Amino acid sequence: MDTKALRQKILDLAIRGKLVPQDPNDEPASVLLERIRVEKQQMVKEGKLKPKDIKNDTIIFVGEDNLHYEKFQDGTVKCIENEIPFEVPEGWAWCRFTSVTVNRDSERKPISSANRTNVAKIYDYYGASGKIDKIDKFIFNEKLLLIGEDGANLVTRSKPIAFFAEGQYWVNNHAHCIDSTDKLILEYLCLYINAISLEKYVTGSAQPKMTQDNMNSILIALPPYEEQKRLEFQVNHILKTVSTIENEKEDIVNYISSAKSKILDLAIRGKLVPQNPNAEPASVLLERIRAEKEELIKAGKIKRDKKESIIFRGEDNSYYEKIGDKIRCIDAEIPFDLPELWTFARLKHIGGIVGGGTPKTNIGKYWDGNIPWLTPADLSGYDSMYISTGSRTITDFGLKSSSAQMLPANSILYSSRAPIGYTAIATNPVCTNQGFKSVVPYDFSISPYLYYSLKARTDNIIQRATGTTFKEISGSEMAETIIPIPPLNEQSKIVEKVTQLQEVISLIEKSLN
Numbered sequence: 001m002d003t004k005a006l007r008q009k010i011l012d013l014a015i016r017g018k019l020v021p022q023d024p025n026d027e028p029a030s031v032l033l034e035r036i037r038v039e040k041q042q043m044v045k046e047g048k049l050k051p052k053d054i055k056n057d058t059i060i061f062v063g064e065d066n067l068h069y070e071k072f073q074d075g076t077v078k079c080i081e082n083e084i085p086f087e088v089p090e091g092w093a094w095c096r097f098t099s100v101t102v103n104r105d106s107e108r109k110p111i112s113s114a115n116r117t118n119v120a121k122i123y124d125y126y127g128a129s130g131k132i133d134k135i136d137k138f139i140f141n142e143k144l145l146l147i148g149e150d151g152a153n154l155v156t157r158s159k160p161i162a163f164f165a166e167g168q169y170w171v172n173n174h175a176h177c178i179d180s181t182d183k184l185i186l187e188y189l190c191l192y193i194n195a196i197s198l199e200k201y202v203t204g205s206a207q208p209k210m211t212q213d214n215m216n217s218i219l220i221a222l223p224p225y226e227e228q229k230r231l232e233f234q235v236n237h238i239l240k241t242v243s244t245i246e247n248e249k250e251d252i253v254n255y256i257s258s259a260k261s262k263i264l265d266l267a268i269r270g271k272l273v274p275q276n277p278n279a280e281p282a283s284v285l286l287e288r289i290r291a292e293k294e295e296l297i298k299a300g301k302i303k304r305d306k307k308e309s310i311i312f313r314g315e316d317n318s319y320y321e322k323i324g325d326k327i328r329c330i331d332a333e334i335p336f337d338l339p340e341l342w343t344f345a346r347l348k349h350i351g352g353i354v355g356g357g358t359p360k361t362n363i364g365k366y367w368d369g370n371i372p373w374l375t376p377a378d379l380s381g382y383d384s385m386y387i388s389t390g391s392r393t394i395t396d397f398g399l400k401s402s403s404a405q406m407l408p409a410n411s412i413l414y415s416s417r418a419p420i421g422y423t424a425i426a427t428n429p430v431c432t433n434q435g436f437k438s439v440v441p442y443d444f445s446i447s448p449y450l451y452y453s454l455k456a457r458t459d460n461i462i463q464r465a466t467g468t469t470f471k472e473i474s475g476s477e478m479a480e481t482i483i484p485i486p487p488l489n490e491q492s493k494i495v496e497k498v499t500q501l502q503e504v505i506s507l508i509e510k511s512l513n
Contacts, residue, residue: 003246010238011195015221017089020234026224029093033059033222036100039181049102056216060094068094085196088221098216101189102179105212107139110172126165128174129153138168145178145186146171147193150209154202162193176215188228191235192220256505263501264456267494268484270339279487281341285443286310286485289350293442302352311344311482319344333482335460342486348479351441351450354411355475356432357403359394369395372430373404376415379422383506385451385499387413387424394431404431410444412451417472420465421458425451437478449491452498453483 013019037057043049059071060080067081084094113133116125121134128148143166151174153159164186171177180186201214223231266272296302309323311330319334320327334344347353359366371394378390399406406429407413413430415422416437425447432438439454441447454461461481465471486494 003242003249006242007239008195010235010242011191014231014235015192015195016086017092017221017223017227020227020230022089022091023224023226024091026091026226028091029222029224030061032225033093033095033099036181036185040102043102043181053103056096057099058096059099060096060219070096083219085219086221089223091224091227093222095220095222096216097189097218097220100180100185100220100222101216102181103212103216104144104177104179105173108171108173108175108177109139110174111135111170124165124167124169126169126171126175129159130163135170137170139170140165140177141168142166143183143186144171145180145190147176147178147215148210149174149176149212150207152208154198154208154210160194161198162190164190176210176212182225184225184228184232187232188223189220191231193218252508256509259505260502261456263498264452267498268453268456269336270342270484270486270490273490273493273497275339275341276487276490277340279341279489282343282485282487285446285488286343286345286350289442293349296442305348308349309346311346335457335482336484338484339486341490342484344482345485346479347439347481347483350443350446350483350485351412351439353475353479354405354407354436354438354440355403355416356405356434356436356438358433359398359402359404365395366398366401367392367394369393369398371395371399371406372428373398373432374413374430374436375433376418376422376435379413379415379424382422382424385425385448386427387430388427389430399431404433406431407438407440408444410441410447412439412441412447412454414438414454414478416474416478417465417467418470420462420471420473421455423451423455423458437473437475445488446485446491448495449486450483452495454481457481457483 010019040049040054040057044051044054055073057073061069061071063069063079067079068084069077070080071077088094111125116133116135120136122136123134123138124131125133125135126146128151143164146163146165148154148161154161165171178186178189180189196218198210198218201218202208202210203214263272290308293302297304307323309321311319311321314320318329318331321330338344372389373392373394374387374390375392379387394402394404407426409426409428411426411430413422413424413426413432414437415435417435439450441450461473461478462471464477464480465473466477
């Protein structure tokens with residue numbers, strides 16, 4: 001459910017008179033407008049307003065020809081039918097924003113951030129989009145409607161443009177301060193401003209701004225006073241329900257994220273599928289991988305690792321690593337205990353770690369060839385286990401001119417920086433940029449399980465990353481990652497179970513969207 005669109009629809013229905021039933025016994029909005037005009041004129045007599053504050057107040061009425069006209073204080077009348085955005089119910093009236101408000105912009109005052117630094121943080125300090133600080137003094141001590149005067153939010157509308165400030169507070173010169181002869185009217189004006197498009201009233205693109213004159217010219221569809229009360233109650237009631245939906249949706253999204261992580265965690269701990277005591281131990285699988293690796297060494301395809309190691313559990317139930325003739329306890333590196341028949345291994349002993357590269361220039365002979373070339377951006381938001389290509393390709397010449405290497409099908413692509421952890425299995429030969437530390441398993445039958453185990457171990461990999469501008473896991477450090485290895489037949493069961501559960505979760509996510 002798109003709750004943002006739902007909120008906007010509710011506000012739109014409210015300002016068109018379609019959210020609550022009309023009551024023919026309500027005092028017409030035209031009477032309310034006349035009362036406001038009298039009250040503002042009285043405020044001028046009492047010195048609370050200046051004559052210039054009401055000189056632009058006008059009267060909008062419907063003529064005998066059923067068209068809308070605007071009467072100015074000098075007696076001139078202008079047809080404004082082309083400005084009226086929609087029809088309103090009987091008893092409603094159109095007016096300019098300035099005619100129903102009292103502008104108090106002259107009372108606001110900016111305070112620089114430097115002067116707000118070493119002061120007691122007591123009173124809220126408001127800017128164009130809401131509270132931005134606290135200071136040691138206040139200007140206002142009443143409820144006012146604040147409307148953003150400038151800033152990107154006038155265009156993006158990521159936050160409400162109109163909002164209330166109450167109690168004791170300070171306002172800088174980036175928010176219009178709006179009062180009225182009746183505070184209830186401010187409630188309606190708040191929802192109205194947040195409901196309509198303000199595009200025609202906002203100037204500037206680099207620095208969007210809604211001047212006081214432009215704001216004052218906004219056409220307001222004003223309901224009868226009693227209907228404003230009903231609207232305020234109904235809108236608040238509905239929006240509270242929408243907020244509840246949003247909060248529950250957010251909770252569900254958090255639960256889903258936790259569920260995904262928990263599924264992977266259970267999978268690599270041997271707690272997702274039943275154990276088979278008759279299965280071939282993982283140690284046999286690793287022995288077979290070592291034999292396959294030895295053949296690659298003899299063929300000159302890879303170099304011998306002088307620190308080849310075997311991880312095993314001792315009689316004291318601790319974990320040890322044997323490198324040559326040396327044995328050391330590695331309990332501090334072991335993340336959790338494993339079931340019988342499982343074992344741990346360094347990533348470098350079950351697959352080669354391969355970095356990537358980028359052709360030297362954007363000259364055509366390097367690019368748009370037949371070799372898929374992927375970047376971490378190609379995996380951003382990617383929800384499938386397998387991937388065949390990215391947004392770009394390179395030529396054989398481009399490949400040879402870079403440090404990129406061809407990765408065989410079933411290699412596991414793993415982004416090693418900005419950010420760490422995007423993962424996918426290549427369905428065909430590909431190469432990548434330098435943002436990857438891909439894994440080429442010595443036995444491709446383990447690729448699907450290794451894909452999930454690397455996703456599950458990403459938090460650990462991130463912890464071991466280094467860098468100041470951005471974190472990156474080096475190839476040598478990536479190679480030292482400890483991976484829990486189950487028996488081969490259990491790996492396929494784990495992959496099948498995880499895939500089933502992920503599909504169910506994906507369906508839930510799609511229903512939320």
